[in-house]
Amino acid sequence: MNNYKMILQYDGTVYSGWQIQENAKTIQQEIINAIKIILKEEVNLIGSGRTDAGVHALGQVANFRSEKEIDLYKFQFSLNSILPQDISVLSIEKVRESFHSRFDAKKRTYIYLISQFKSPFYKNYSFFYPQKIDLEILNDLSKLFLGRKNFSSFCKKKSEVENKFCEVTEISWTNQFDLIVFEISADRFLHGMVRAIVGTLLKALKMEKPEEYIQEVFRSEDREFAGEAVPAKGLFLHKVEY
Template identity: 75%
Template structure:
């Protein structure tokens, strides 16, 4: 059995997320459909993680197995010809048969974009937030998220996972040109976690004791204690490391 790994980029604006969900339009569903057209067979496409509705990806990783020997250059060209314009396979290579995009991933990195002035070119890919942002203060506060912690307060209540511990290895803020970039890396992420963290950090800037506020959010282990989640359109799955 041959196992193929792909790196995929997509604009999630028109999709209900990565994972196949019945009749809804999803990224995974579109790619599986395209592969069937090219290979003339159904495959089990395994993604490194589930991105939510409206979330984009610069480096989603997925793999599938087939008995067929694939001409990688020809297959990628054919697949991209069939896929919608807002989904693209940017690379494909053969990997070991036991490689699993989700379970073998060691670290995932997301970025979140914030724009501080109204722009028609940023509206689908960033959160318009015209209020003052103290990046130095956010950088200091973000250190409170480093390490292995219980992220129950930062995931959607509907999350069905039993283990809500995640180990965050890096958090940073950067302003470049007209955009503010939030970047976070961890071994795993819960449903809605990044958007809740960004919302909580922005909310903390309005408070007299922001560190105490963030610590109390962690202690409560209740989603309502954290800040409101920022919009999905500013979130990108940046890369997955193995």
């Protein structure tokens, strides 16, 4: 059995996320449909992670298996010709049969974009937040998220995952061009975790004792204590490392 690994980009604006759902338009389903047209078979497409509705990807990784020997260059060209404009296959390669894009991933990195002035060019891909942002304070507060911790307070209450521990290895806020960029890397992410972290940090900025607030959020292990999740449109799955 041949196993093929793809790196994908997509604009998640009009999709209900990565994962196939009934009566919903999803990234996974669009790609499976396109592959079926080319290979004349329905494949099991495995993604490295499930991005939520409205979330984008710069480097999503997925794999599928097929008995067929594929001409990689021709297949990529054909797939991109069939897929809608908001989904793109950046690369495809043949990998070992045991490779699993989700379970073999060692580190995932997300970025979140914030714009501080009204812009027609950033409105679909960033959170417009005109309030004052102190990057130095945010970077200091963000250190509280580093390491292996219980992120129960930062995931959606309906999360099906029992294990809420994640290990955050890198986290930072920077000013790049006209945008404020939040970047975070971890071994895994829970449902809605990045957006909840960003919302909590922005909320903490307005408090007299922001560090104590964040520590209390962690101790509570309750989503109600954390800040409101920021909009999905500013979130991008940046890369997945193996």
